[in-house]
Amino acid sequence: MQPHLTPWSVRLARSGRQVFILVTRVRIPYGLQKPPKINVLRGFSFLPQWLMAFSCLTLNLKNMQSPTEHKLLGIRNLTESTYILEVGRKGMSFEPGQHILMGRSDSIHKREYSIYSGNNNENLELLIKEIEDGMVSKSLKKLSVGDSLEIEGPLGFFGLDKKAVEQKKKFLFVASGTGIAPFHSMVKSIPGLDYTLLHGVRYSSEAYEKETYDSEKYVLCTTGDEDGDFHGRVTDYIQQHKFDKDTICYFCGNFNMIKDAMDLLSKKGFSSEQLHAEVYF
């Protein structure tokens, strides 16, 4: 899989001045993350390596937060296996697309969950699929309103480039299953976003809260029934359709879908800078 580099401007005080460096992070499958690498921007190559390494370390330490307790405020069941947890936000600020680490307060086990709610919502929402034999997704479903959860974060860099949003660029969002969660947050948080959202599921009953999206911009791709907008996988849709050359593409969900979709778009002429991915499993 092509590594994906996320630009990230970091303010670093040096000799009373502020300089900006570009930190890049390589995403690799299964959600594992390598420590950020540093790319020196042209013009800042005078910075010694040790100083950049130090800034990176400071940055990582700053991002490491101790877990906080949050109350469960509600559970919405969307299907037999998929539900939304509504959790007290406790003033947490986040960028749409980021995720948290979450588990029951009475357990040491936590998993990553993309924030589903918009950043202007009062509470946090998480869209979760209960996995057969899964440890955390099953145990979270058994919680009752008022129970405590332990949360770390926000974490991650799967966000839209602010400049591209300002420039009203076109976005292609490709999700499988609950991989729609970060895109839901983006659409709720950023009004006027120019996007096409391809949502791949087996059955049309898994079109989680599709009324959130502009029906012109949302394409439900189903493989198990013909009640969606397109019968087939998201990759079939990509293969059969043309996309504007300047489109910036974001993928979220299972690794095989992401790999196949990225391969297809690369073959259609999209550069690796236009392709961004968050792998769930």
Ligand SMILES: Cc1cc2nc3c(=O)[nH]c(=O)nc-3n(C[C@H](O)[C@H](O)[C@H](O)COP(=O)(O)OP(=O)(O)OC[C@H]3O[C@@H](n4cnc5c(N)ncnc54)[C@H](O)[C@@H]3O)c2cc1C
């Ligand atoms: C950055 C990131 C964000 C994530 N955001 C979400 C989210 O918003 N909603 C969500 O439901 N999950 C999300 N996940 C997946 C989540 O972290 C857990 O892996 C998932 O809930 C299963 O955990 P578990 O403890 O129940 O299962 P485990 O006991 O850890 O594992 C059981 C098996 O389930 C597989 N598995 C994991 N996720 C899925 C899935 N969705 N469908 C089928 N099989 C799966 C694993 O590969 C493993 O083989 C995210 C993962 C990452 C890395």
